[in-house]
Amino acid sequence: MFFASDNGSGVAPEVMAALAADRGYARAYGADEATEEVTALVRTEFDAPEAEVVLVASGTAANALALSTLCPPWGVVFCREEAHVAADECNAAEFFSGGAKLETLPGSDGKLRPETLAAALSRYAPGDLHMARPAALSLTNLTEMGSLYRPAEIAALTEVARGRGLGCHLDGARFANALAAAGAAPAEMSWQAGIDILSLGGTKNGLMGVEAVVIFDPARAEELRIRRKRAGHLLSKHRYLALQMRTYLRDGLWLRLAAQANAAGKRLAEGVAALPEARLLGPVEANLLFAELPEPLVRRAREAGAVFYEMGRTGDRVTVRLVASWSTTETEVDAFLATFG
Amino acid sequence: MFFASDNGSGVAPEVMAALAADRGYARAYGADEATEEVTALVRTEFDAPEAEVVLVASGTAANALALSTLCPPWGVVFCREEAHVAADECNAAEFFSGGAKLETLPGSDGKLRPETLAAALSRYAPGDLHMARPAALSLTNLTEMGSLYRPAEIAALTEVARGRGLGCHLDGARFANALAAAGAAPAEMSWQAGIDILSLGGTKNGLMGVEAVVIFDPARAEELRIRRKRAGHLLSKHRYLALQMRTYLRDGLWLRLAAQANAAGKRLAEGVAALPEARLLGPVEANLLFAELPEPLVRRAREAGAVFYEMGRTGDRVTVRLVASWSTTETEVDAFLATFG
Amino acid sequence: MFFASDNGSGVAPEVMAALAADRGYARAYGADEATEEVTALVRTEFDAPEAEVVLVASGTAANALALSTLCPPWGVVFCREEAHVAADECNAAEFFSGGAKLETLPGSDGKLRPETLAAALSRYAPGDLHMARPAALSLTNLTEMGSLYRPAEIAALTEVARGRGLGCHLDGARFANALAAAGAAPAEMSWQAGIDILSLGGTKNGLMGVEAVVIFDPARAEELRIRRKRAGHLLSKHRYLALQMRTYLRDGLWLRLAAQANAAGKRLAEGVAALPEARLLGPVEANLLFAELPEPLVRRAREAGAVFYEMGRTGDRVTVRLVASWSTTETEVDAFLATFG
Amino acid sequence: MFFASDNGSGVAPEVMAALAADRGYARAYGADEATEEVTALVRTEFDAPEAEVVLVASGTAANALALSTLCPPWGVVFCREEAHVAADECNAAEFFSGGAKLETLPGSDGKLRPETLAAALSRYAPGDLHMARPAALSLTNLTEMGSLYRPAEIAALTEVARGRGLGCHLDGARFANALAAAGAAPAEMSWQAGIDILSLGGTKNGLMGVEAVVIFDPARAEELRIRRKRAGHLLSKHRYLALQMRTYLRDGLWLRLAAQANAAGKRLAEGVAALPEARLLGPVEANLLFAELPEPLVRRAREAGAVFYEMGRTGDRVTVRLVASWSTTETEVDAFLATFG
Structure with a gap:
């Protein structure tokens, strides 16, 4: 009777079996075959043949890396008050970005409304010398309150964001749960709805500890890879992250x-x-x-x-x-x- | 015939068995029993009843967290030119510390000499307003060149460092190899030789991906834990790090x-x-x-x-x-x- | 008919005269006599014989240096929504602190109420691993809305803050205006009301460009001096800052x-x-x-x-x-x- | 008999007179006329009609802002061991850049040789995942040792640098002294020799405290302006910086x-x-x-x-x-x- 968190669950048997079946040597730091296969699987699952994938071992790392790629040190990330990135990651986004600001917005059910975002943005006069610069939107789906954004709701929000040049991030620690609940395709819930970078969670849903940062604009991938290394999040025996994620995405296990x-x-x-x-x-x-x-x-x-x-x-x-x-x-x-x- | 790196090896069977044997739920974020047992094991193995242990999934993370705890943003870390922290971690120590400087020192066999360190320190006039402040020494054992510091050599270096108030870090990515080669006890090669914080490697030596940061001065542990969380290195299903490290340290497996x-x-x-x-x-x-x-x-x-x-x-x-x-x-x-x- | 800002005014004649009267050589970087006299004047004016003074050329620098001394990178600074540090300094406090968070609190007249602060603090469970750590309170007097905190109002706020271990900063860009309006003594409006560090403004009130950071706890001064140097805010011909501030504080000019x-x-x-x-x-x-x-x-x-x-x-x-x-x-x-x- | 530093000298009479002649109100933060005239003067003096100019009050600020614009947090700046940016600015470049590394190179007379730079660069394998990325070259002229680079010597160095994609910075705290000594035109000693950003010193040479960051590639100017504001280096009564620099550059005073x-x-x-x-x-x-x-x-x-x-x-x-x-x-x-x- 454990309902404290899905983080308290163990590793799905299929995943543990894939790990245990591993034998021999492999190139370190992601130059292995399983890693390559993960990218191919993500591209297929998301119908995004140019997407790039970066694997890390924690959701905080995935989010902070994603946001630091979208937001300069003098930028502002807009998110909900309950957003994990704002409330539960001990200033990780601020750290990775080099000092960006998270502006937290209110609402009633864990979901941001387009008009709330628009009102917040309107307080930043373009070209104002003194204010930080609006730079990114971060949504969570499934939200921290258990509510669900449908693809059209995400699209309505990213449209407001893009109107002001913001990059759009989706914290998908429970992305699979959201997909299953909405009956939506991965593409519909991500890039087709205007998302630039997705933190695709695995840990809460049966992995030992892997999250994939999925970048739909491949031009941003190189910087993200450098940031991952610099933050100590490029694991040397990277194949063990890849084996988990490969198993997860294969045959609809996720x-x-x-x-x-x-x-x-x-x-x-x-x-x-x-x-x-x-x-x-x-x-x-x-x-x-x-x-x-x-x-x-x-x-x-x-x-x-x-x-x-x-x-x-x-x-x-x-x-x-x-x-x-x-x-x-x-x-x-x-x-x-x-x-x- | 794989001799590229010990990072290319797999997971030792004892360790994989421990992972596969795991069942059921556990408290997330290190509030599990295996984590507690790891601390007890480290304390026993190192004859250090007050030591604190922080587990992370990468050596770069272990090193950068350790150094940022010892060195303020305006500080200088002294290390060898070949030091992994300086040459192969893509400015991770600089990032985690908030902008500290690594001063790399020369030598012939991967080992720093006390007189080289002393000469470097003598160039920093105490109280000089303009220079960064000498703050930490970082040694690697086994060194990146394959050479070995005996405990007395480490002690001679940390004595010079302590004379100027520096904290002392040991990058022990291959600490077990160094111990085995020197026939030394863990305590002799660490706190008894003047080391404040040790990056105790596991990944290169049979784990899937775990390094322990061992802090011999417990007063520094709380800050280190906060830094770990902020850097996205506190894994939610932390028990899987702990299970690996517990197996490693038990019965002399390491x-x-x-x-x-x-x-x-x-x-x-x-x-x-x-x-x-x-x-x-x-x-x-x-x-x-x-x-x-x-x-x-x-x-x-x-x-x-x-x-x-x-x-x-x-x-x-x-x-x-x-x-x-x-x-x-x-x-x-x-x-x-x-x-x- | 210039009412855009007090920043648009010029230099008071007494101050310009003091600058123009300067002759000859002086030790650089604050080792001059005028700088020493400024510290003595501040101590007398504030009835604070141990206070330390650090001069800088901008209010943003003064505020960001002060906050970074009070708040670690994983900390939270609480302030008003309109606070200059949050709204008009382009993430300077976030930059200088290495990634701290500013939590902005609402209210109706530019003044924070103790119960609003207490409610915000109550959302941070002590010891919570995941949240940033409450670390500082920042008030502005005269407020950005033109309203005035009386000393007892400041004391009521710092009392709440100190109950949770927060350091207390006062942005006094218009401190002299506030003092004059309240008829209060400098000590009453600062350390006696629980303020640890004051940004004492001069620029808006007749100087060419000098703000004094006044630290009532001298133990914090050394770090602040290092931070100033590191941020490029220790001016080489420091005497010209000191001459301005000395003239300002002498004979009640301010x-x-x-x-x-x-x-x-x-x-x-x-x-x-x-x-x-x-x-x-x-x-x-x-x-x-x-x-x-x-x-x-x-x-x-x-x-x-x-x-x-x-x-x-x-x-x-x-x-x-x-x-x-x-x-x-x-x-x-x-x-x-x-x-x- | 003051030979400790040119920082110990006072303000040239022409400059003090220009300050003292100022009357009335002016737009704050650089929206004044004198600021506009400074840009025009720099463009003329440097024969660089698109150059942008950013004024600050300290040389450390000028250098750190310039380097942070040229070098990402994961980058390396190459400079001489004696370089002011490396030896005397208390990690300011590391701070402003968000954790970049300064690699200091040896030599005998304060001047870097192209072959020393080339050798240092050759140790960075392009595309290496683990190393920081070579990003900028920083030279000082007049050097810290009193020696002088002629324009052709600078060009030989920047050519090596540009071959690896590095941006090129010149610390010109004593740029006027170098120009006068070399009998070179400002353009020859800067952009024509491959310099992207120049810290043009004024303080050591008769100003009260102003350095101009001159950016020859206008595309970089907006970021530099934001960085200046964020670092607290945009002074509110900016006209007083501009009045000094205008006087300095007019009629050959500098x-x-x-x-x-x-x-x-x-x-x-x-x-x-x-x-x-x-x-x-x-x-x-x-x-x-x-x-x-x-x-x-x-x-x-x-x-x-x-x-x-x-x-x-x-x-x-x-x-x-x-x-x-x-x-x-x-x-x-x-x-x-x-x-x-």
């Missing part, structure tokens, strides 16, 4: 794992919604949900061994976050719901 | 693997030395050697499938670097030497 | 100049308030005011040669900013007001 | 002042050379010289009130540096030489 997580999320949401004393906060689109529960229920679940985060409390009402992963079983969900008796 | 690599290095060296037309460059202390060979021999070896780096050529004499790893077999060495026959 | 500016501001405010079609936005405390005027009046003033900034317009109502300086005369004010006639 | 300094340097050199116990170190080209003197002579000069730097001593032989400035008179030089009598 979408199958995401679908499992989303199904578990839905079952969890339905169970919680059915509790007379509980309340779901927002619609549940995929594997991440927030709910308000009475304190005794929360205590009972914890005593039964359930693990999850508490996000705040008002009186005896507790807001909890529940995250399902690729490895969450129906049994697990049902056992959890049963603790509420 | 030293056994290093001894295998060193024995292969020795066999290689003896075989090359016995060739009438070849010449070893410097004594061979462990698993890394440089040799001068006639061009036809080099060509013949490559045609037979041997993989290694060429470092330069003068006329028809070629300088090559040969690196053995934990997985290099006698058969492999003999097959390589036979190509010259 | 407060006399500020009083003149404030009196002109008041006359301007009264005149605008008396116009039937105009509306002052907020009370006018010193030399800076915002007013809403009908567009034809604004046009008429401009046609008559008045220079001032327009901050926005709604329909035919225009919001303008008017700034008086030490050199603004009654004649100038009256001529401006007469254009509306 | 070259007259430099010629005076050079003449004083020559007189000093001849006098020292004539002393039986003294030895000039290197030929004296302009206003800066190094000499070896017996200790009793040095003591005697100091007792008589002479101010100069001692650079080292061997036995009782002392190496001193003597710098003449625009304000050094024949009387001063003769009085100094008389102390040895």
Whole structure:
């Protein structure tokens, strides 16, 4: 009954098997065959024959590298208040960019509205000597609140951004979950919707630790590779990142794992919604949900061994976050719901 | 016949088995049991009950984090010209430190002499407003040239450094090889010799990708942890780093693997030395050697499938670097030497 | 009729005379007598015998140096949305700090409320691995909106800040105007109210270009001096900064100049308030005011040669900013007001 | 008898008069007329109708801004060991560039030889993933050792640099002295010799504190302006920088002042050379010289009130540096030489 984070799940058996099957020597630093195959797979999956792929071992690295490629040190990245890049990465984007600013924008469900972005941009007079320069937009999908941008919503946002010359980044730590939830193709949710660089997550969805930075404009790739090396994120035995990502993208494994997580999320949401004393906060689109529960229920679940985060409390009402992963079983969900008796 | 780098070797079977045996959920970001056990193991192995351990996935990250903890943005790190931190990490130390300077010092065999360091330091007048501030010493052991510092040599260098208030870092990408070659205890080669922070390598010696930053002064650990997070080097599924390092340090596996690599290095060296037309460059202390060979021999070896780096050529004499790893077999060495026959 | 900014005024005659009277050689980089005298004057004026003083030629430099001394690269500076450090210094604080974050807080009159600060701080859980670390508070007095913090208001804010271990900075680009308006002593408005580092402005108030960073905790001074040098802000002919600041602080010149500016501001405010079609936005405390005027009046003033900034317009109502300086005369004010006639 | 540095001299009377004559209001931040005129003057003097000019108050700022425009954070700047940017600016270039590396090259008289540069560049294999990227060359003229590059010598160096795609910077803290000594036109010594960005010094040669960054490729100017603002080097009362530089460049004042300094340097050199116990170190080209003197002579000069730097001593032989400035008179030089009598 582990619902603290999809980061707490293990490695999907297919992926571990691919790692364990590795034998012998390979060229270090990405000059191996598996790495080459990953690029080919990404290009096919995203219908983007010129896309370049850079693998790293953490989502923070993927995001910070992507943003530093889009935003100069004197730039501004616009994102949501809850954005992982702004709230949970300990100034990594600021560090990698050499001192850029993240301007965090409000909203109600983890999603940015085009008019909010437009209003923020309008406060930066073009050519103003004194202000930092608007440079990038960063969206997260699936959002940190569990909500989902459909491709058209992303396109509406990137259109506003591009009108002011901003580069567009998508933090896809849960990109597969978002794809599965939206029933969209990878291309529709990325470059066709105006995204320049995607952090394509794998770790939360069954990998041991790999995220792919996918750059749709190949002209930016060389700088990104140099930045990766300089940040210590070019791993020497790079083949082990590549083997994971290759397995993930082959034969639709990534979408199958995401679908499992989303199904578990839905079952969890339905169970919680059915509790007379509980309340779901927002619609549940995929594997991440927030709910308000009475304190005794929360205590009972914890005593039964359930693990999850508490996000705040008002009186005896507790807001909890529940995250399902690729490895969450129906049994697990049902056992959890049963603790509420 | 792969002698390009110990980075080209695979994962030791004991380590892969430990990874494959992992089941179920675990707290993310290092709050798992394996991580705790790694710290306990390091403390025991290094006879350093207060040491703190920070795991990362790359040697560049380990070094740059260590140096940025020892050296402020206006500081100077002293190291050898061939030092990996200066020559092969694409300004990572400069990046992590916020703009520190690496002053590279000359010498003949990859080892720094105390008098060279003292002379360099004497050029910095204490209190001079205009110069950067001497802040750290960085040594590598086993050195990039394959030579070995004995503990007393390290102590002689750190004594000079400490006389000017410098912190002392040891890049131990091949620390186990150095230990095995010197027959020294981990403590003797680190804190007892004046080292403040050690980059303890694992990747080149049988791990998939883990280096431990070992901080002997626990007061510096909190800053190092924050720096790791900010640099995107705190992996979410941290247990997989910990499982590798735990296996490595348990029951002397790390030293056994290093001894295998060193024995292969020795066999290689003896075989090359016995060739009438070849010449070893410097004594061979462990698993890394440089040799001068006639061009036809080099060509013949490559045609037979041997993989290694060429470092330069003068006329028809070629300088090559040969690196053995934990997985290099006698058969492999003999097959390589036979190509010259 | 120049009301665009107090930066548009010239150099006070007393100050120019002091510069012109300089003769002969002097030790460079601050080892001159005038520099020593400035420190003595600041200590006396601020009743702070241990304060250290660092002179620079721009307010952005003063602020960024001060904040980088208080806030590590992984830290957060809390300030108002309109704060000059956040809105008008092109990421200087982010640059000097090595990537810190400025969290901008809302409010209605340019002043931060203690409860707003406390609420912002409460969102940072102590010890959270993922978030940046709250590190500093930055206030501006006179505020960018022309409002004034009294010493007790500053103390209430720094008390909240200190409860979480934050260092406290005051951007005093118009500190003399604030002092004159509040009738407070320099000590009351700075260290006695919990301020650690003050940017003491001179440029807007009659100097050619000097701001003093005043550090009340001398332990921080050495780092600040190094940072100044590294940022290219230690001027070689430093005596010319010192001569300006010495003249400014001697015999109350700084407060006399500020009083003149404030009196002109008041006359301007009264005149605008008396116009039937105009509306002052907020009370006018010193030399800076915002007013809403009908567009034809604004046009008429401009046609008559008045220079001032327009901050926005709604329909035919225009919001303008008017700034008086030490050199603004009654004649100038009256001529401006007469254009509306 | 002040020979410590040309930084110890005062402000040339023509320059002080121009400052003192200033009246009234002016647009801040460089939108004033004097600033415009400075650009026009530079274009004429350098025969460079597209050059852009950025004024700052310190030489370190000029150099660091210039280098950061030419060199990315992962780049290498090549310069001499004695280069001011490497030895005396406390990591400013590293700071402004976001962590670039300065590779310092040896030589005997403060001048870099093309073959030394070529050899250094040859150690960077194009496309090497691990090394920092060669990005810029920085020369100083007049050099820190008092020697002089003729235009053809600069051209030979920049040709090597351009062959590897490097940008070329000239630190001209004593550019006027170099021009006067070489009898060269400004264009010959800068863009015609392959220089992209020049730090054109004024402070050492009679200004209060202004250096001009001259960018011959206007495409780089916008970034430089943003970098200046972000570094706190855009002064609000910018007209006072412009008034100084305008006076300096008008009617050949800069070259007259430099010629005076050079003449004083020559007189000093001849006098020292004539002393039986003294030895000039290197030929004296302009206003800066190094000499070896017996200790009793040095003591005697100091007792008589002479101010100069001692650079080292061997036995009782002392190496001193003597710098003449625009304000050094024949009387001063003769009085100094008389102390040895």
